[in-house]
Amino acid sequence: MPNESVDLVYVDPPFNTGKSQQGAAAKYEDAWPTMEAYIRWIRPRVEQVHRVLKPTGSLLLHCDWRGSHHLRLLLDDVFGPDRFVNELIWSYGLGGSSPRRFARKHDTILFYSRTDVYFFQPPMVPATSARMRGQLKKAGDILDIPSLNNMAAERTGYPTQKPLALLEMLISACCPEGGRVADFCCGSGTTLIAAKRLGRPFVGCDVSDDAVRMTEERLGSV
Numbered sequence: 001m002p003n004e005s006v007d008l009v010y011v012d013p014p015f016n017t018g019k020s021q022q023g024a025a026a027k028y029e030d031a032w033p034t035m036e037a038y039i040r041w042i043r044p045r046v047e048q049v050h051r052v053l054k055p056t057g058s059l060l061l062h063c064d065w066r067g068s069h070h071l072r073l074l075l076d077d078v079f080g081p082d083r084f085v086n087e088l089i090w091s092y093g094l095g096g097s098s099p100r101r102f103a104r105k106h107d108t109i110l111f112y113s114r115t116d117v118y119f120f121q122p123p124m125v126p127a128t129s130a131r132m133r134g135q136l137k138k139a140g141d142i143l144d145i146p147s148l149n150n151m152a153a154e155r156t157g158y159p160t161q162k163p164l165a166l167l168e169m170l171i172s173a174c175c176p177e178g179g180r181v182a183d184f185c186c187g188s189g190t191t192l193i194a195a196k197r198l199g200r201p202f203v204g205c206d207v208s209d210d211a212v213r214m215t216e217e218r219l220g221s222v
């Protein structure tokens with residue numbers, strides 16, 4: 001891809017969970033021998049993301065408790081520590097419980113910008129305080145959006161598929177109208193479908209043929 005040609009990169013790579021991710025319709029491998037090996041794998045990819053972002057562009061890197069602290073250091077190194085914008089918490093509700101610890105019910109999305117001039121349009125969400133009842137307020141850095149349940153109409157059978165509501169909120173907030181969105185681990189294509197619905201041009205890829213086939217099918221019906 002050309003240098004400085006993308007407004008927003010969202011990437012939801014494998015998290016190094018140590019296992020194959022198996023869904024009803026596809027699977028992908030998600031195991032590296034060590035966290036160090038995983039970071040060695042992801043570093044050149046993050047460097048390429050930095051190269052293709054416009055000077056006003058941003059990266060949203062989706063991860064979880066296993067890698068977030070390592071990835072934060074990597075992004076500080078590649079983008080610069082001053083380019084950190086937010087650590088977003090996607091609070092998804094389902095699963096994660098254990099008798100031995102607090103339930104793990106969130107993922108982390110690291111938001112870094114290429115320079116200090118970048119696009120941001122705060123999403124508006126319903127206010128919860130009695131004083132502001134019925135009004136909207138700017139969203140905070142905790143995004144309360146349910147994960148897809150087994151009955152969700154948008155479920156494709158691709159493992160770890162993310163909800164369109166999450167991607168639509170992120171793209172609207174972090175990519176200007178008409179700006180180009182890219183996802184280099186597109187899986188079932190959620191980012192690209194959300195971009196298409198929002199009228200943003202998009203580009204995506206995935207190492208898995210199943211992912212590319214599924215994304216093309218979903219895009220065909222938007």
Ligand SMILES: C[S@@+](CC[C@H](N)C(=O)[O-])C[C@H]1O[C@@H](n2cnc3c(N)ncnc32)[C@H](O)[C@@H]1O
Binds near residue numbers: 012028186205
């Ligand atoms: C967490 S899933 C993405 C799920 C996606 N966000 C969705 O909503 O369906 C991670 C994806 O990364 C892909 N992947 C793994 N290694 C890759 C590589 N080297 N290049 C591109 N994609 C890769 C996997 O095939 C998988 O589809």
